[in-house]
Amino acid sequence: MSSSLQDRYANALLGVFGTPQRVLERGKGAHVWDTEGREYLDLLAGIAVNALGHAHPAVVDAVSRQWNTLAHVSNFFATEPQIRLAEKLLALSGAPAGSGVYFGNSGAEANETAFKIARRHGGPQRDRILALEGAFHGRTMGALALTAKTTYREPFEPLPSGVTHLPFGDLAALEEALDERTAALVLEPVQGEAGVRPLPEGYLAAARRLTREHGALLIVDEVQTGIGRTGEWFAFQRQLQGPDASGDLPDVITLAKGLGAGYPIGAVITVGAAVSGLLTAGSHGTTFGGNPAAAAAALATLQEIEDAGLLAHVRTVSEAITDGLAALGDERITAVRAAGLLIAIDLAPDETAAPGAPVAKRAVEAALEQGFIVNAVAPGTLRLAPPLILTAEEAAGFVAALPAILDAAGQAATPAGPREGEQS
The missing domain is CATH 3.40.640.10 (Type I PLP-dependent aspartate aminotransferase-like (Major domain))
Known part of the structure; x- marks a missing residue:
């Protein structure tokens, strides 16, 4: 987020949500773009809100x-x-x-x-x-x-x-x-x-x-x-x-x-x-x-x-994500829980991390840098709640990228700690 927009946000809005991760400008389907033109796959959907993604014509x-x-x-x-x-x-x-x-x-x-x-x-x-x-x-x-x-x-x-x-x-x-x-x-x-x-x-x-x-x-x-x-x-x-x-x-x-x-x-x-x-x-x-x-x-x-038959589609894509995560065989993923397209990914604790630097929060930041929006609901748990229209191909792209995201999260410099008022 540009410093000017960050300053304007801080000077105009109550700080109940902490510092925004990005300023988003537009969206289409399961993708959004920020004000600097960077594209992200939205796997949070406004915390399970944007059921049909962004700007759905219907x-x-x-x-x-x-x-x-x-x-x-x-x-x-x-x-x-x-x-x-x-x-x-x-x-x-x-x-x-x-x-x-x-x-x-x-x-x-x-x-x-x-x-x-x-x-x-x-x-x-x-x-x-x-x-x-x-x-x-x-x-x-x-x-x-x-x-x-x-x-x-x-x-x-x-x-x-x-x-x-x-x-x-x-x-x-x-x-x-x-x-x-x-x-x-x-x-x-x-x-x-x-x-x-x-x-x-x-x-x-x-x-x-x-x-x-x-x-x-x-x-x-x-x-x-x-x-x-x-x-x-x-x-x-x-x-x-x-x-x-x-x-x-x-x-x-x-x-x-x-x-x-x-x-x-x-x-x-x-x-x-x-x-x-x-x-x-x-x-x-x-x-x-x-x-x-x-x-x-x-x-x-x-x-x-x-x-669009989205109830059956949700079940199909959910299974593809959980199967894909299992197939990674990544020991850093300790459990996956799914109820359709409401999915949790538990991560192994990082014994080397300093206080205030939970692994899930670092993974959220690393995912954002690599073009994926996810959410940390606990120090060691990521949550996905993507649009119901998420395609199997889009889901597979995230699954394939997750090991590199976890690599980056493990190598990241220790952040200053959770943002005050951070909301899951």
């Missing part, structure tokens, strides 16, 4: 046409794109009659809404909400109360009360914690920020059974995993609706990120009339949620995923 056309007609109205009025999108999400999730959709602008806002639904369901007698260790549900106050990471939480305490974090994947702990005071259990089918950790086999089905037995809601956060990211429309479908599963549904599903393919939108699906009736007129709201331009972007995204 989304560009849909949003342009909608802006030429009607871009925003208040929620005193309805629009046809908003209604059609809600109907589409209900159909894709398999929600029964009486279910409903609420539209917001982000994943945090969707999870705030779910938090309020849990409170309305619980009332004063059910004042406990359960979440899991390793969870990331957002940074607004309610969503932050559900998030487990101490460094995110402590500066803003006291947070909304009543949230208990259970050991990840520990079914016995869940059975012990669920009681008649529990309003809801909130979980991610795959924890992205914790390093792409899928729930253990059978855990979600057991959670569905146990929450129903105790009268608690099961709230599934699909902000990062939904809309095709794992090769299914929703990650819970593989765990609850696979060949050996119950075919059941959560009570609440939260969405954002890939839904608008870059256009800000979040959504909450409430399953069944009883849950859908918990929020009534005046009990919740948002100014921009469900505006027709955002709805048009989301409708175009869903249609393109269907028309």
Whole structure:
């Protein structure tokens, strides 16, 4: 990044994201270019947001046409794109009659809404909400109360009360914690920020059974995993609706990120009339949620995923990446976890590194120098969350380059330490 732009950024924006790695100027497909003309393969997609890559013609056309007609109205009025999108999400999730959709602008806002639904369901007698260790549900106050990471939480305490974090994947702990005071259990089918950790086999089905037995809601956060990211429309479908599963549904599903393919939108699906009736007129709201331009972007995204067969494509490219990484036989790669195109690569620790120079951070910097955008979610873990349109050839290019990236990361001079406020 040029020093002039870096100075202007530092003098104009709050420093919550630290120093930007580059200033990006344009994108096309799975590629982006910075202001100095350098090209990068985007394997992060705005942290799982740009489902169709950059400047996808279907989304560009849909949003342009909608802006030429009607871009925003208040929620005193309805629009046809908003209604059609809600109907589409209900159909894709398999929600029964009486279910409903609420539209917001982000994943945090969707999870705030779910938090309020849990409170309305619980009332004063059910004042406990359960979440899991390793969870990331957002940074607004309610969503932050559900998030487990101490460094995110402590500066803003006291947070909304009543949230208990259970050991990840520990079914016995869940059975012990669920009681008649529990309003809801909130979980991610795959924890992205914790390093792409899928729930253990059978855990979600057991959670569905146990929450129903105790009268608690099961709230599934699909902000990062939904809309095709794992090769299914929703990650819970593989765990609850696979060949050996119950075919059941959560009570609440939260969405954002890939839904608008870059256009800000979040959504909450409430399953069944009883849950859908918990929020009534005046009990919740948002100014921009469900505006027709955002709805048009989301409708175009869903249609393109269907028309291009991207769910099957995601599974194919995911397998190609994991097979390719295994074939490298590189001892510095200690584990690979994949849920579709949400992939974690664990790296062997570097005993020679100075404090503040974790191997994954150095690998991110080395990858950027070699034209690849990836992300470090832990000191020894890289995360890939590329556009769903990533081709097998593009994926193979990264796999082939990874040993050289790790070589460069091992040879790099010790950096000054993590940027303050660095966000995964």
